[in-house]
Amino acid sequence: MSLRDGYQPGVPCWVDTWRANPEEALGFYTELFGWDAQDTLPPDSPRSYYMCRLRGRDVAAVGSPVPEGAPAEPAWGTHVWVESADETAARVISAGGRVVVEPFDSLDGGRMAIVTDPAGALLGAWQTGAHKGAQVVNEPGAWAMSMLNTHDAERAKQFYGDVFGWETDTFDMGDGEITMWRVPGYVGGEPGQPVSREVVGVMAPAPDNVAPHWSVNFWIDDADVAAERTGRLGGKVVTPPHDLPGFREAELADPQGAVFSVSQLKPGG
Numbered sequence: 001m002s003l004r005d006g007y008q009p010g011v012p013c014w015v016d017t018w019r020a021n022p023e024e025a026l027g028f029y030t031e032l033f034g035w036d037a038q039d040t041l042p043p044d045s046p047r048s049y050y051m052c053r054l055r056g057r058d059v060a061a062v063g064s065p066v067p068e069g070a071p072a073e074p075a076w077g078t079h080v081w082v083e084s085a086d087e088t089a090a091r092v093i094s095a096g097g098r099v100v101v102e103p104f105d106s107l108d109g110g111r112m113a114i115v116t117d118p119a120g121a122l123l124g125a126w127q128t129g130a131h132k133g134a135q136v137v138n139e140p141g142a143w144a145m146s147m148l149n150t151h152d153a154e155r156a157k158q159f160y161g162d163v164f165g166w167e168t169d170t171f172d173m174g175d176g177e178i179t180m181w182r183v184p185g186y187v188g189g190e191p192g193q194p195v196s197r198e199v200v201g202v203m204a205p206a207p208d209n210v211a212p213h214w215s216v217n218f219w220i221d222d223a224d225v226a227a228e229r230t231g232r233l234g235g236k237v238v239t240p241p242h243d244l245p246g247f248r249e250a251e252l253a254d255p256q257g258a259v260f261s262v263s264q265l266k267p268g269g
Contacts, residue, residue, distance in 0.1 A: 002190065003057070006132040007081045008165040010183045011200050013126065013217050014079040015143050017258055018070055022116040024122040025062050025074070026050055028233050028254045032226065033141040033218065035059065044149040045064070049107060057135035058250055059142045063198030066242075070114065074258040076216040078146040079124035079266065080164060081133065086110040088125040092116075096155075107232065108129075117159045119150055119212040132222070136195065140221045144263060147215050149206035153179060155201060171195050212268070220262040223248045230254075 002077030007013040020027055030037045037053040051262050052064045066072065082088040092099055092115045100122065101114035105196050116122050126133075150156050160166040167184060170177045171194075181201035189197040197269065208214055220226045223241040230237060239251035240260055241243040248264040 002137045002188070004133065004135055004137060006128075007181070008186060009081055009083045010080050010166065010186075011186055011188065012078050012146050013062075013081040013128070014131075015076055015134070015146065016063055016079070017074060017076045018063040018066045018075040019256055019258070020065055021256065022048055022050055022062045022064040025254055025258070026052075027257060028235060029060075031233055032229055032235075033059075033220075035141065043229045047124070054136055054139075054141050058131070059134055059136055067114070070101075074254070074256040076258055076260050077122065077124060078214045078216060079133075081110070082125045082127055082164075085113045085127040087124050088127075089113040089115060090165045092125070095159045097159060097163070100158040117150075117157055117212070119149075119152055121148055121150060121212040121214050123200065123214050131252060138219060140219050142219060143216060145202055145217045147202040147217065148181075148203055148212075149204055149210065149211045149215055151206055151208075152167045153205070166200070167197070169196060183210065184265070188244070217249075217261045217263055220264050221260055223264040226262045226264075227248060227252065 029035055037046045037050045039053045040051050041047055041049050048064045063172040081220055089099045089103050091175045098116045103111055103113040106112040106191040111127040113125045134143055138144055157168055164233055166181045166239035169180050173179055182198045183200050186198045199262055227237045227241050227250045234255035236253040240254050241248055241250040253259045253260045
């Protein structure tokens with residue numbers, strides 16, 4: 001378990017999802033992960049932003065309606081902590097990416113831009129204000145990691161290095177190598193983990209028929225129970241629970257189609 005009170009520039013720090021019907025999504029996720037949720041915007045606001053919490057600590061959010069420029073289909077999004085949303089947007093363009101939503105003042109008093117890498121994978125660049133990102137990570141029911149799914153790893157390495165200063169390491173998973181994003185000098189993760197605590201994300205090949213995108217992963221007590229519960233709550237099991245070195249993992253979708261993965265830490269993982 002990691003309790004956080006802020007991150008540092010270049011580190012993914014928050015996940016949220018936006019959709020037209022947030023109440024249906026909240027019913028699903030509060031049952032699946034044990035979250036409590038509260039709308040943090042005034043009752044007369046045309047928007048809603050439900051903060052989802054574990055033991056009173058922020059873990060994720062569900063917002064409505066879908067912002068202009070965001071994907072029409074429900075999806076989970078990842079936000080990266082930056083010193084300046086405006087300067088980051090300029091670097092994105094210089095590095096060959098695209099600014100989907102120009103920098104704007106965010107709900108927490110900070111500033112945010114929505115950008116894509118050269119292949120079209122979407123993420124947020126967040127110059128934080130009062131809100132400092134996820135307050136608890138790496139425990140059942142909390143966000144653990146985000147993964148870039150892409151068709152061009154070399155171009156991605158160049159882009160994310162230029163924009164966020166990320167470097168890459170490879171790690172042998174037993175059945176093949178996986179590429180991990182690393183922010184030099186950052187101390188995250190958990191003591192004793194088998195990879196550097198500078199690791200802030202993962203990169204993996206996207207299937208030919210899947211568009212490049214950032215996906216999110218949550219830890220869970222039991223991946224098989226989560227898969228069964230997902231079906232019972234109106235969601236879908238995209239990839240059934242299966243074993244990986246150190247983990248048992250499943251890919252799931254909520255009732256509105258937003259895909260995410262869950263990982264159960266196995267003994268010795």
